[in-house]
Amino acid sequence: MELTETHTLPVPQQRAWDALNDTEILRACIPGCESIDPDGENAYLVALSAAVGPVKARFKGRMQLTDIDAPNSYNIVFEGQGGAAGFAKGSAHVSLDADGDAATKLSYTASAQVGGKLAQIGSRLIDGAARKIAGEFFKRFGAQFGGDADSAAAADEELPAADDGTGDNTGSNEAADGESGGDGQKRKKSWTAWISKF
DSSP: OEEEEEEEESSOHHHHHHHHTOHHHHHHHSTTEEEEEEOSTTEEEEEEEEEETTEEEEEEEEEEEEEEETTTEEEEEEEEEOGGGOEEEEEEEEEEEEOSSSOEEEEEEEEEEEETHHHHSOHHHHHHHHHHHHHHHHHHHHHTTTOOHHHHHHHHHHHHHHHTSSOOOHHHHHHHHTTTSSOHHHHHHHHHHHHTTO
């Protein structure tokens, strides 16, 4: 599985970097995350629950940050075990670029391998679940800064496609493609609708 996306955060680059390295913020933003605990220098033990199609499991794993170039980029290497559900391992490159004085473009490319029951359910379901989790993460992450209409609008359009259980990620691709354009007012309404759910 490979996933590449770009989101705009409504804060300066340094603030975005600080948030990406704050374990409390990450724990609150990662869907299903139960804990993130330090495990040596730039390494963390992570526990989370996730559902991929019909497979639901609690994963325990380790995440290591490498090639750190603050406040510009780092690589994440991760591996996790989900018991009978199988395992997942992979890596991601995350980069931040200033977009003016008050915004930051966050780009990432992630690749992962799965085994066990997860490997048997098919790449479409896995990709759909990954996009759903990523979309939810960026909605929550944007909320930490008082709202990120750019990524929230895309995530709102994306989530129903993953929820239907088909794993068809066509809708999420269109949502990602629409991030850089579209009606700003529509984005604002989309963000307001999401906030009202809570």
